[in-house]
Amino acid sequence: MVAADSxxxxxxxxxxxxxxxxxxxxxxLPFRVLLVLTSHRGIQMYESDGSVMxxxxxxxxxxxxxxxxxxxxxxxxxxxxxxxxxxxWSGRVLVFDIPLKGPNIVLSEELAAHPASVTDIAxxxxxxxxxxxxxxxxxxxxxxxxxWSGPEFKLLTRIPGFGVPCNSVQLWKxxxxxxxxxxxxxxxxxxxxxxxxxxxAHARAVCALDLAPGVGKxxxxxxxxxxxxxxxxxxxxxxxxxxxxxx
Amino acid sequence: MDRxxxxxxxxxxxxxVVTLLVLHDIVLxxxxxxxxxxxxxxxxxxxxxALRTIYDRLAHASIMRLNQASMDKLYDLMTMALKYQVxxxxxxxxxxxxxxxxxxxxxxxxxxxxxxxxxxxxxxxQLIEVYGCLSAGEFQLIRQTLLTFFQDLHIRVSIFLKDxxxxxxxxxxxxxxxxxxxxxxxxxxIRMFNSKGEEVRRVKFPHGGNYVIAPKEGSxxxxxxxxxxxxxxxxxxxxPMETHTSGTSKNxxxxxxxxIAPNPLAKEELNFLARLMGGMEITKPSGSEPGFxxxxxxTDEEEEQAALTRPEELSHxxxxxxATQDQQRNQELARIMGEFEVKDQPRWSASKGxxxxxxxxxx
Numbered sequence: 161m162v163a164a165d166s167x168x169x170x171x172x173x174x175x176x177x178x179x180x181x182x183x184x185x186x187x188x189l190p191f192r193v194l195l196v197l198t199s200h201r202g203i204q205m206y207e208s209d210g211s212v213m214x215x216x217x218x219x220x221x222x223x224x225x226x227x228x229x230x231x232x233x234x235x236x237x238x239x240x241x242x243x244x245x246x247x248x249w250s251g252r253v254l255v256f257d258i259p260l261k262g263p264n265i266v267l268s269e270e271l272a273a274h275p276a277s278v279t280d281i282a283x284x285x286x287x288x289x290x291x292x293x294x295x296x297x298x299x300x301x302x303x304x305x306x307x308w309s310g311p312e313f314k315l316l317t318r319i320p321g322f323g324v325p326c327n328s329v330q331l332w333k334x335x336x337x338x339x340x341x342x343x344x345x346x347x348x349x350x351x352x353x354x355x356x357x358x359x360x361a362h363a364r365a366v367c368a369l370d371l372a373p374g375v376g377k378x379x380x381x382x383x384x385x386x387x388x389x390x391x392x393x394x395x396x397x398x399x400x401x402x403x404x405x406x407x
Numbered sequence: 408m409d410r411x412x413x414x415x416x417x418x419x420x421x422x423x424v425v426t427l428l429v430l431h432d433i434v435l436x437x438x439x440x441x442x443x444x445x446x447x448x449x450x451x452x453x454x455x456x457a458l459r460t461i462y463d464r465l466a467h468a469s470i471m472r473l474n475q476a477s478m479d480k481l482y483d484l485m486t487m488a489l490k491y492q493v494x495x496x497x498x499x500x501x502x503x504x505x506x507x508x509x510x511x512x513x514x515x516x517x518x519x520x521x522x523x524x525x526x527x528x529x530x531x532x533q534l535i536e537v538y539g540c541l542s543a544g545e546f547q548l549i550r551q552t553l554l555t556f557f558q559d560l561h562i563r564v565s566i567f568l569k570d571x572x573x574x575x576x577x578x579x580x581x582x583x584x585x586x587x588x589x590x591x592x593x594x595x596x597i598r599m600f601n602s603k604g605e606e607v608r609r610v611k612f613p614h615g616g617n618y619v620i621a622p623k624e625g626s627x628x629x630x631x632x633x634x635x636x637x638x639x640x641x642x643x644x645x646x647p648m649e650t651h652t653s654g655t656s657k658n659x660x661x662x663x664x665x666x667i668a669p670n671p672l673a674k675e676e677l678n679f680l681a682r683l684m685g686g687m688e689i690t691k692p693s694g695s696e697p698g699f700x701x702x703x704x705x706t707d708e709e710e711e712q713a714a715l716t717r718p719e720e721l722s723h724x725x726x727x728x729x730a731t732q733d734q735q736r737n738q739e740l741a742r743i744m745g746e747f748e749v750k751d752q753p754r755w756s757a758s759k760g761x762x763x764x765x766x767x768x769x770x
Contacts, residue, residue, distance in 0.1 A: 231451075231548060276544055300544025324590065325544040341499075341543055342591045349602070357599050360592040363583075363618050364497070365547070384594075385581050386615050400601055405612035 187239035191260050196244060198234035203246050203254070205265065214263040217246075217254070238281035240295050240309045243268070247278025253297055255313060271313055276300035282331045283309075284373070292316065293350040296336050298326040304338060306350045317353040328369040330378065335392065335401050337378050339366030345380050347392065347401045356401040361388055377406065425470070432469035434517055438526040447537050452552055483562045490557040491567065491579055492637045497588030497621075499546035501635055502553070503538050504625045507531070508638030531629045539627060566641060583616035589624040 183198040186208075193208040205215040219232050234254075236247030244256045251274035257266045276299040286294045286308075293316050295307040302321020308314045319336065324344075330337040335356075336348040343362035348355055362382035370379045376392040389407040394400065436442070453461070462482055466473060473481065492505045510531055517523045541549075561577025572580050587593055594614040601607050625634035704710040 231552075276542065277548075279544075300542060300547070323543060325542075325547055327547075341547060342588070343594060344592070352602070354602050354604065355600055356602075357597065359598075360594050360596045363587045363591060363594050363614075363616055365499075384616065385583060400599070400607075402599055402608075403597055404610070405597065 182233075183235050183237055185237035185239075187237065187244050187258075189239050189242060189244075189258055191242075192258070194239075194244070194258065196237045196246070198237065198246060200231070200233045203234050205244070205256075215256075215265040217256075217267070219248075233277075236278045236281040236297065238283040238295065240283040243309055245271075245281050245283070245295060245297070247274075247281055247297060247299075249277045251275055251277060251299060253278060253281065268311075269313060271297070271305075271307070271315075273297070273305045273315055273318070274299040274301075274303060276303070276325075279325060279327055280329045282329045282336075284331045284333075293334060294331070296329050296331050296350065298329040298338060300325045302326045302340060304329065304336060304348070304353075306336065306353070317351065319348050319353040325365075327366055330369045330371040332371050332373055332376065332378075332392065333394070335394075337369055337371065337392070339369045339380055339382075341365040343382060343384065345369070345378075345390070347403060349401065357403045359390070359403060361390075362386060378403070429469040429471045430516055431520065431523065433465060433471075434513060434523050434527070436468035437465055438523075438530050440526075440529070443530050443533060447533055452556055455556070484564055486557065486560060487562050487564045487567070487573075488641060490554075490560060491572065493550060493553050493557070494579055495581070495637055496550065497586075497635070498543070498590065499550040500541075500543060501588070501625070501637070502546065502550055503534070503627065504633050504635045505638035506534065507625075507627070508633050508635065510534075511633070512638075512640050528629060535627065535629070584618065586621040587618050589621045591621070593618050593620055 182200075185196050187194045187196050187205075194214070195206040195208060195210060197204045197206070200219070202219050203215075203217040204213055206213050219234060230249060233249045234246050235249070236245075236253075238245050239258075242258050244258055246254045246256070248254065251272070253271040253274070254267055255269040255271065257268040259265065274297065278297055278299050280298045281295065283295045286292050292308040293306045295309050295313070297305045297307065299321075302324050304319035304321075304326060305315055306317040306319070308316055319338075325341040326338045327341060328339040331350065334350045336350050338346050338348070339361075340346070343360065343364055343366060345357075345359040345361040345366060346355060347357035361380050362384045363386075364383035366380055366382045368381045370381075371377070372379075378390045378392055379387060380390070381387045387407070388405065391404045391406050393402050393404070395402055459482060462485070463478060466478065466481065493502055496502050496505065510527055514524060514527050517527070563575070563577050564573060567573035567579075568575065574580060594616070595611055597610040597612065598606055599608040599610075623632075623634055626632055704713060
């Protein structure tokens with residue numbers, strides 16, 4: 161597990177700061193695996209054995225003036241096709257185009273749909289022909305944005321928040337699973353944004369969600385010291401998502 | 408100053424005056440307008456070294472002097488207490504309520520000093536202005552940053568160990584009972600909806616904890632009921648503990664039972680005190696001679712209240728402190744008692760002297 165970020169070039173324009181947020185993710189693209197790290201200084205991408213840093217993206221300190229009240233950081237990483245998406249403190253999502261091999265990584269797009277800092281990004285291969293959603297992004301205001309990835313990303317649905325950050329998000333079979341700061345776990349239909357399941361799952365903020373796609377099991381972990389496992393399914397009659405508690 | 412058979416606090420008048428002086432100077436320094444303005448500027452968290460320096464300066468802004476070991480212990484205590492309060496906040500915004508509890512308690516300590524009160528109220532207003540409209544997400548980041556600062560600190564604090572909010576390995580106990588944070592539902596319910604948004608099914612599931620709904624939200628105004636007990640005086644008689652399961656029992660007796668076990672040393676200490684005071688002459692209480700009645704509570708009312716509500720199980724022997732006539736010791740004690748009275752203006756610097764006199768006039 162890579163820990164130190166001292167290998168990156170130091171940008172003198174970026175002030176030394178206590179880390180506001182840091183994230184790490186194995187991006188398993190169809191043709192290569194990259195290790196992506198984020199911090200208050202920037203985004204680093206390494207070959208899967210950690211030997212070589214193939215890309216460094218410094219956070220644009222010009223966006224944050226010295227008097228700015230905002231902490232500067234990158235948070236939320238997901239891969240989708242030959243893209244890697246990384247979320248920003250500003251709410252923007254950076255989309256990087258990854259070549260088959262080598263360091264020629266290019267920032268291809270900046271998605272500007274979130275008014276608050278991005279918290280998490282999730283993706284899955286596009287499902288049925290009628291459900292093209294394959295990326296979902298979440299932010300501090302609880303807003304969820306569902307995207308269709310492509311040479312240009314397209315915003316399909318916006319699922320509004322309710323005053324509480326959405327800390328973690330997963331995507332499975334066209335279902336968006338979201339864990340919130342008030343302990344709730346919610347399941348939405350990705351294509352329409354309709355709420356299908358609302359679970360009063362935890363007494364404190366949900367920190368993380370994880371999903372086993374083969375069996376449709378969702379795990380939620382929260383600051384109340386509990387971990388829950390839920391079985392997700394789609395009702396045959398209505399086609400609506402259901403959840404049952406397993407643990 | 409107390410005279411003529413009236414009761415006086417055991418702290419002793421000199422001790423009380425010094426305490427007030429120290430409090431006054433520290434509050435004056437801590438809530439200095441420029442200092443607060445500097446603190447409230449948007450900036451990163453101070454480094455550990457910087458925080459320790461500020462703390463040392465604050466503590467020594469008064470006539471109080473602490474040696475290195477005492478200073479270290481005090482700083483450790485402060486750090487762990489703050490870690491505890493930030494960690495156990497039900498929701499991130501509650502760190503602001505904890506801060507307001509701190510300010511409320513400080514105002515209680517200096518309540519008879521209007522200029523100081525005004526300083527603290529000013530700070531209150533500035534805090535509301537700077538932090539009052541931050542979002543839940545921003546508070547989450549603030550709390551996370553604070554917790555990172557306290558990471559890997561596991562110093563054991565005796566009062567926390569005694570109250571069982573800290574384990575012997577230095578880790579804090581996270582309670583799984585009590586009220587849920589404001590804005591959170593009690594866990595245990597799954598609701599399912601159809602595509603029209605109508606609820607079609609409800610499933611209950613067992614959640615490991617034992618939670619109840621939050622009674623009300625704490626106030627974020629300058630004056631108000633904070634509801635949250637984190638950040639209130641850890642050392643007050645009715646020590647609030649976050650691990651209690653019952654609702655809002657404020658019964659003095661029950662709380663005394665919970666937290667204070669009978670101290671076998673107490674009787675020995677009182678006997679020792681009796682021997683020390685043995686040479687003192689006690690005349691009839693209505694006379695004009697100085698008398699001395701020991702009151703272990705802060706006020707007469709508290710003493711009477713405690714006597715009324717003292718539960719049977721905790722009844723101890725009453726230790727009577729008798730004055731025995733011993734001429735030699737009598738003279739010595741009389742001389743010491745005489746020194747407690749301040750007849751002349753003390754030789755402080757001008758401003759300190761004025762403050763001291765003003766305070767002593769109020770005693």
